[in-house]
Amino acid sequence: MKKILVTGAALLLAGSFAAPVSAATDEPGVTISGNARARAIYKSDYQYGNDVTKDDDFSMDSRVRFDIKGVAAGGAYAIGRIRLSDSKYDGDTSYTDANNLWADKAYIGIPFTDEFTVETGKYRVTYGNGFLYDDIGLSGIRGIYKTADITVIPFFEIMSEGQVQPALTQDRLDDNDTYRYGANVEGNINPDWKVGLMVAGQTDYRKDVIFEEEGIFGTLYTKGKFDAIGIEAELSYQEDDLTYNEDDGFGGYVRPSYTMDALTVSLDLGFTVDGLVVDPFYGFVMIGGEHPVQNLYIGDYGDWFWVAPSVTYQVSEALSLTGNLVYATIDSESGNTGKASIDDAWELSGNLKYTISKGADFYWYVGYLAPSFDDPTYDDDAAIGSYAKFEIKF
Numbered sequence: 001m002k003k004i005l006v007t008g009a010a011l012l013l014a015g016s017f018a019a020p021v022s023a024a025t026d027e028p029g030v031t032i033s034g035n036a037r038a039r040a041i042y043k044s045d046y047q048y049g050n051d052v053t054k055d056d057d058f059s060m061d062s063r064v065r066f067d068i069k070g071v072a073a074g075g076a077y078a079i080g081r082i083r084l085s086d087s088k089y090d091g092d093t094s095y096t097d098a099n100n101l102w103a104d105k106a107y108i109g110i111p112f113t114d115e116f117t118v119e120t121g122k123y124r125v126t127y128g129n130g131f132l133y134d135d136i137g138l139s140g141i142r143g144i145y146k147t148a149d150i151t152v153i154p155f156f157e158i159m160s161e162g163q164v165q166p167a168l169t170q171d172r173l174d175d176n177d178t179y180r181y182g183a184n185v186e187g188n189i190n191p192d193w194k195v196g197l198m199v200a201g202q203t204d205y206r207k208d209v210i211f212e213e214e215g216i217f218g219t220l221y222t223k224g225k226f227d228a229i230g231i232e233a234e235l236s237y238q239e240d241d242l243t244y245n246e247d248d249g250f251g252g253y254v255r256p257s258y259t260m261d262a263l264t265v266s267l268d269l270g271f272t273v274d275g276l277v278v279d280p281f282y283g284f285v286m287i288g289g290e291h292p293v294q295n296l297y298i299g300d301y302g303d304w305f306w307v308a309p310s311v312t313y314q315v316s317e318a319l320s321l322t323g324n325l326v327y328a329t330i331d332s333e334s335g336n337t338g339k340a341s342i343d344d345a346w347e348l349s350g351n352l353k354y355t356i357s358k359g360a361d362f363y364w365y366v367g368y369l370a371p372s373f374d375d376p377t378y379d380d381d382a383a384i385g386s387y388a389k390f391e392i393k394f
Contacts, residue, residue, distance in 0.1 A: 026071055032069075033069075034067050036391070038060070041060070041385075043056070043057040043058075043384075046295055048339075048371060049379035059088050061086075061088045061089065061292075063086040064085065065082065068080045068082070074111075076111065080103050080107075081105035107122055116145045117144045119143075123138060123142075127153075127198040128219045128234050129232050130279060131252070131282050139158055140158055149187060153183060154183040155182060159178040159179065160177060176206050178213065180201070181200065196222070197220050198219050198221075201216045202216075215242045217239060221235075229256070230257040230258075236251050243276060247274040249272070249275045251278060254270070255267065263312070264311070265309070266312075273303045284326050285350075293365065296371075301332045301342055302330045304329070308326040308347075310323065317355075318354055322350060327344070330342050338378050339373070342371055342372070343374050350366055359394055362391075363389040364389075365388075369384075
């Protein structure tokens with residue numbers, strides 16, 4: 001823990017020397033923007049006392065990303081995102097691994113009218129509030145029809161191309177692909193409130209696989225505010241062949257919030273049943289959440305129900321504090337042993353965000369997770385996770 005305290009302080013001090021860079025524009029030509037981060041990560045007892053060889057873990061990592069946008073005189077555009085050295089500090093400064101330089105976005109967009117644009121290539125999408133479909137990398141083609149009141153996005157994506165699967169002999173010979181297709185429709189009830197629906201299907205023609213991932217899925221969502229009261233909610237569905245379950249999966253959440261001056265209080269209530277797969281980044285700090293100290297994925301091992309009050313206080317223009325108390329009960333399958341027999345879990349977590357300068361922020365997260373298991377032979381010691389992050393955007 002001392003390591004992360006010292007490293008966090010060093011990152012905070014280093015940030016005081018950062019200078020902001022001007023933002024990109026949509027004028028014809030090429031613009032470059034991006035972001036970068038450096039993190040120090042500490043984990044303790046993530047096996048709950050069941051593996052003494054994996055007691056404490058400390059690591060550091062960093063990543064740099066460049067967003068490149070080229071705009072033609074008529075408005076057509078090309079977008080790419082290059083990732084550099086998304087890896088742990090391990091003493092190797094040569095970085096000869098080709099995986100340390102790659103693109104996770106590479107697509108073009110062609111506006112046909114002021115309202116309608118076609119995008120095709122390798123892109124990343126979020127539909128809804130991030131409960132089911134958050135920042136997912138896909139390759140395909142989609143149309144974007146957008147007015148002041150409504151956005152309609154039909155899409156067609158190739159999830160598996162048989163012709164480039166040398167290990168799958170039959171699929172390569174017969175071009176047995178997997179396709180995803182559907183549409184997301186989102187509308188504004190008023191300037192402060194939106195509702196949306198995403199419905200999609202997946203067809204799996206692969207032959208050389210044990211389980212075909214085929215079926216219908218979708219999500220209905222809303223988000224808005226009325227004066228000081230805010231609310232967001234989402235209800236999702238997945239057909240059984242997509243959940244590896246005998247039954248269709250369902251899940252959802254509702255999160256009311258109230259803001260008074262610098263204080264915001266919210267309550268997250270949610271559930272998943274019959275194997276619905278929640279996006280792994282949905283959640284909190286150790287239970288779900290887009291954090292390197294995540295310990296449990298929501299929806300794993302059985303049916304979930306959770307309740308989580310959170311409080312955020314804006315101490316100053318530069319500093320904010322957040323605290324979470326999460327309780328989740330899990331109805332794991334009968335006969336499960338070890339971690340898969342989890343019965344419930346408590347998370348107490350918090351974080352601070354400090355803006356050092358425009359475009360440069362420091363974050364510090366701390367979490368405590370106390371689980372219990374139906375398997376009497378499996379220990380249930382609490383896990384502790386913490387990490388510090390310095391992030392810049394340019």
